[in-house]
Amino acid sequence: MRLATYNVEWFNNLFNDAGDLLDDEQWSGRWNVTRRDQIAALGAVFAALDADAVMVIEAPDTSRRRSTQRALEKFAKRFDLRTNRVLTGFVNDTQQEIALMYDPHKMDAVHSPFAAPQAPQFDGSFSVDLDHDGRPEPVRWSKPPLEVILTPQGAxxxxxxxxxxxSKAPHGAGDAAHMLRINIENRRKQLAQCLWLRARVDQLLQQGQPVVVLGDFNDGPGLDEFEALFGRSGVEVVLGEVGAVPLYDPHARQALSGRIAAQPATARFEHDGAFLSVLLDYIMVSPDVAARGPQWTIWHPFDTPACYANEALRNALLLASDHFPVTLDLPVPLASGDSGPT
Incomplete structure (x- = not known):
């Protein structure tokens, strides 16, 4: 079974309110990329992934007039994708939803929100005292995580x-002091969200559930100087701190091995006339899932030889988004208790 996570920049801009693709020469929202070119590139990338399920980050909007499900199912039909069924959870008002596209012939998927005192439902609020002033502050998700029970056929x-x-970017900063305040506040919110997420992971692990956490964390070990202020990155919190059952992601482990070591990257941004590569997207798995021997791949147009060697795919990855997909190829135990790949 192949799982993927993919943050698609400005995906919402490619659809009208009816969910039809705007296949024209207007600008897409991506710098110097038309909607037609981004649509074609995304079709090529999704087809090449050939995943059984894709967690789409920044999926098209759901609102009074628009539907994430309608848009993505039309996208899947246009490119004859197997992942032609779409699941969403709690919607938000950012025009960037989280959605699961999956192959209904290979699996079933249901939204499975859960609430408990130590980990409220993700559309609620979570109180945490990050500045140690004795006054816990409520935190909310602007994009509530999508909890899914995924059941592969016969497994x-x-x-x-x-x-x-x-995001930790200091949007709206007027001067250096304002930028500093926004940076610290955004880091605080991001870390609080990760503490909340980890509390939910702990509940699932205590129940003996196999867990896969995947998506864009806007964070990574050693990614910015504000990490030192709070002692760790949000990614490290979700992976599991001392005494916790650890989650595993080989790219996160590589990043944690040292700043002077070669670093994997899942996103590429232009800044001050240069391209910056960063690790933002992860697929973290619980020990029982890791024991099955899964294989991770970042579909990077330059760093992954198979992507670089395929010129059409390489160009499509660069046009489609500023993030690159990450896949997990996972042998799936059969429901009988015997194990074997499906």
Whole structure:
């Protein structure tokens, strides 16, 4: 079974209110990329992934007039994708939803929100005292994670949590002091969200559930200087701190091995005339899932030889989004208790 996570920049801009693709020469929202070119590139990338399920980050909007499900199902039909069924959870007002596209012939998927005192439902609020002033502050998700029970045909269910954590970019800063305040506040919110997410992961692990957490964390070990202020990154919190059952992601482990080591990257941004590559997208798995021997791949147009060697795919990855997909190829135990790939 192949799982994927993919943050698609400005996906919402490619559809009208009826969910039809705007296949024209107007600008897409991506710099110097038309809607027609981005649509074609995305079709090529999704087809090449050939995943059984894709957690789409920044999926098209759901609102009074628009539907994430309608838009993505029309997108899947246009490119004859197997992942032609769409699941969403709690919607938000950012025009960037989280959605699971999946192959209904291979699996079933249901939204499975859960609430408990230590980990409220993700459309609620979570109180945490990050500045140690004795006054816990309520935190909310602007994009509530999508909790899914995924049941492959003839196999055991897996708990998926699709994540788009708080961006730490200082949008709206007027001067250096204002930028500093926004940076610290955004880091605080991002870390609080990750503490909330980890509390939910702990509940699932205590129940003996196999867990996969995947998506865009807008964070990584050593990614910015504000990490030192709080002692750790949000990614490290979700992976599991001392005494917790650890989650595993090989790219996160590589990033944690040292700043001077070669670093994997899942996103590429232009800044001050140069391209910056960063690790933002992860697929973290519980120990029982890791024991099955899964294989992770970042579909990077330059760093992954198979992507670089395929010129059409390489160009499509660059046009489609500023993030690149991450896939997990996972042998799935059969429901009988015997194990074997499906």
């Amino acid at each position: 055991k269910p897996i708990c998926l949590i699709g994540v788009h954590a708080k």
